[in-house]
Amino acid sequence: MTDATGALLLRTAHKRIVDNDDVTRAVVMLEICQQLAPFQTEDGKPIVGATVISKDLSIDSLAVMDMVMDLEDRFDVSIPMNVVAEIHTVDELADTILTLRARG
């Protein structure tokens, strides 16, 4: 990924995305990682797809719920609470968002 593409992704990541073409997995992952960054533990383990949100980060269940609402608004999807309960990793969160967008 060139600097230019990276910069473009950062800019598009900061407005509500409605056009499906813009929402690649990379864009979703970037947004999730930015939201989770403040909750990294002291050893600074990088946030990756396999990161288990409630275990590998110091974040409580209410903060997770708040982050989910922010992501819902950024990507214009609603994630039902029972689905949220089954999301454990960053990959699963990204997958859920992309699946819901595809369903429309």
Next chain:
Amino acid sequence: MGLFDRHAGLLDAYRDVRTTGADPFQIRMEKVLSPTEAIINGRKCLLVGTNNYFGLTFDPSCMDAAIEAIRAEGTGTTGSRIANGSYSEHVLLEQEIAEFYGKKHCMVFTTGYQANLGVISTLVGPDDFLLIDADSHASIYDACKMTQAEVVRFKHNDPSSLEARLRRLGDKPGNRLVVLEGIYSMLGDAAPLKEFVEVCKKYGAYVLIDEAHSLGSLGEHGRGLCEKAGVLDDCHFIVGTFSKTLGAIGGYCVSNDPDFDILRVTTRAYMFTASPPPSIVASVRQALRVVTARGKELRQHLWDNVATLYDGLVEQGFKLGPEHGPVVGVHLPDRMTAIGFWRAMLDAGIYVNVAVPPATPNGVSLLRCSLCAAHTKEQLEHMIEVMTGIGRQMGVLQPKLRVVGGQR
């Protein structure tokens, strides 16, 4: 793995709490002297954390009604509303509550928690949608888990957040039930109800509002936020409790829906539990009469007290919730400070509630104070003084710099 292993993390946090010397979750009221005073740890304390908004727990007419009912009808019904537990007075209480709201139907539950559990979980089915405020009470979250409806949260007190979620449902078939509260229990902030109702109307959603903290406290006749916001007719279901202004324990739901009464034979939290005892039914009926007869005066005292405490604490530099409310939440930087502050207040003879994550919205740590119409200005001013002293000692408040004139 043992059954209690999954609570291990909480156990450690709880041990920390107890090292401060007193456990806020195991306070014993040795003797309750009045709505505003009790003996705790052998000393008389001022109570500012009771939800007893009108102080009716010691109202002579309410106490007399309860005592008379025990003598006439015994200590308990020992039965469910659908079996032997419906006395005439239960039915009369329901009629009186319905009348109070100007609604056609009312169902009384044994606790407010059960009212939410029962009504919310029974009103919706597998193809329906529940939309709830993020700061909803535990009973509302639990009710949602009991249903097969799809449940989505929206940002606290944010009608545009609700709108986006209703919009996203598109024209999917199924009912939409939006659940709101009148006054939220942590910071005492009220919902922008008019705006919420407009959004619900636009998308054809039903409105259920839990007015636990707002009965008596809001509205010209004490009917709550629905009345104050002028949307009583637009709130399809109003749920409330007997355990705050009405001074006892129990819950209810009112509605104008012509089919409402079918809930009596489909709501498990109504059917499979014992009904409230005659003494509670009697004291609540009387408390409702007091709310109607003396509500204006009691409401005035309550809100005067709210202003005294809220404004007084703000002036000293405390960080509070967004607006005046019968609940005044005081933000503190973290869990241990909150518990230490709470403990220092108790040692100084003032009891308030303490709320820490994960029980609180946005991970805040709070002292939660609730006002009573019976508090005096002097009591609250004393409380502000004590809190200011503790606040300065603990470094929560900046010390006030005194500027002295003259040459250096």
